[in-house]
Each structure stands twice: as structure tokens, then as C-alpha cells.
Amino acid sequence: MPHSAPPPDTPRRAFWRGFRAGAPFLLVVIPFGMLFGVVATEAGLDLAQTMGMTVAVIAGAAQFAAVALMVEDAPVLIVLVTALAVNLRMAMYSAALAPWLGAAPLWQRALAAYFMVDQAYAVSHAEYERAPRLPIAARVAYYFGAVTPVCGPWYLATWAGAVAGAAIPPAFALDFAVPVAFLALVAPMLRSAAHVAAAGVSVVLALALAFLPYNLGLLIAAAAAMIAGAQVERWQEARAA
């Protein structure tokens, strides 16, 4: 059977395919966004600050990390370094997407960078590898289609959580919602021995070094944990080879 030419893929069609691929993440984005709104207002941010952070940063884990440290009145530099460290993975997404989106106009790349959340990367990168001949305009359209059902609802859910937060009684132990949300975020990431090793080193050193001032213990623990993860990965590759 001869290979038939792939059907023409207009940007509009690519947008909606991306939209459908991103839509299931609503189930995660809405509760997680609401939780951030609740936690940020409980921590003492007003509505404008809560929304400002959600719109400016648009990265749930880093936002939770920043608020968790701000509650402890950590030094500003520590808040920034820690939250940005949580977002270092986005440089990896940026590198992974660059070969596929690098030919797009600068303003589109700048906008794509703003919306580069975990889900956008995961869905788009998989699509580009599946359909490597997609024209650049369709790739860009697919990307923005995928982020549409993720990022818009993220803002709205944060707002809803921030407004509702004050009405939630203390019996719901929301103080512990942040640790639980972090653990729930991390547990599914523990896919390999290297990930488990990194997480283990991070926990042990963060507790052991908690006496250090300015939350420096966490930064040392995180650096050591990244090295541990990378080393275990190398050992596993060497053994498999």
C-alpha cells in the first residue's frame, strides 16, 4: 500500500487538537489553583497580590514554595532562589521545545515562554515527536491550543479560592494542605531509582541542616539531591550498557 500524503493541517485544526489534549488537565488545574488561592490568602497575601503572583508566575509549585517561605518570613533572596530553583526544570522544557518552536517569530516565542507550564510542555513535545512534519504555524497553534484550557482556568480557580478561602473553617486543617499538595505533586514523579534517591537526599539533608540560618539548609539539600539523582542515573546507564 502506497503512503498517502498526510492530510493538510491548518493552524485552526491544530489549535483545537491541542485544546482537546490540554482539556483533561482541568481536573488538576482547578483544584490546585483553588488551593493556591486559599493558601495564599490564609498566609496573608491580599486578593490583588494573590492574583498578581498567579498571573506573573503561573507555576503552581513555585508559587506554593514562595508562599511557604514567606509565611516563615524568610529573607527575600531565599524566597526567590528557592522558588526559582523549583522552576529550573522549565529551562529544560525550553531547551526541549526550542528545536520545534525556534523558527517561530520572536513575539510568539516570548508568549509561548510565558505559558510554558508542565502540561504545555508534556502535551506539545509528545505531539511534535509524533508528527515531526507539522508546519511551524501548526506547531505554534497546537501549543497555544494546549495551554488555553490550562492557563485561563488556573487564574479563575485561584481567584475563586482566594475569595472562598476566608470562609473555610479551621477544622479543615488547611495548614497542612500545602505539605499534602506538595507530596501529592512529588509522589507520582518518583518514577525511577534516581528520582527516589534525589527525593531521599533532599528530605534527609533538609531535616539535618534545618538549624542553618536563612533556610540555607534547603538550598544545600536541593543541590546535593540534584547531584544524587544525576549520579544514580549515570550508574544505572553504565550498568545497563
Add this chain to the structure above:
Amino acid sequence: MSYSDLTIWAIIVALGLGTWGLRFSFLGLIGSRAMPEWLLRHLRYTAVAVLPGLVAPLVVWPQATGGTLDPPRLAAALATVGIGLISRNMLAAIAGGMGTLYALQALTG
């Protein structure tokens, strides 16, 4: 939290710009040149390197109990990790963890 409003806004703006910078880095400036393998190898582990260390003291020395170990909270944390590992589902893990906490708090009064 005892920062001034100005400080809070400065944190928000700096975090926003810094995060955008990380996202734009390779896509915007460096183009499609490949990142060195050793760097990618470390970046893969940033999330699992930072978040567990951030959360561990909150679990072991919770704010709500003035920093003393609280068995219901510890059990809730372990339940969250266990359910997250098995189900690979973040929402199931949150529901299971908070459910465990509420159940144990109800039981222990």
C-alpha cells in the same frame, strides 16, 4: 508574614520575571543548540530535589502544633505519598491525605 506591601510586590515581580527568563532561555536566545548532557541530567531532578526538602520540615515540625511531631499529620503525609506512588494521581493523593488527617483528628478528638 511581616513583609511590607512593597516587598511582597517586589517578590512577585522578580519571581515572574525570573520564571519567564527560565522559560524563554533556550527558546528565545540560545536557539536550537543542544544543551550539554550533564546539565540536562541535573535539571531532570530539580523538582524532586527541591520539593521534598521544602516539605519535610513542614511535616515533621508542623506549624499548627507549634513544631512538635503530630502523629495524625505524619500519617496523613505518609498516606499522601503512598497513594500518590500507587495511583500516580495527584488528586487522589490529596484527597487520601487530607481524608486521613480528618479521620485521625476525628478519632483522637
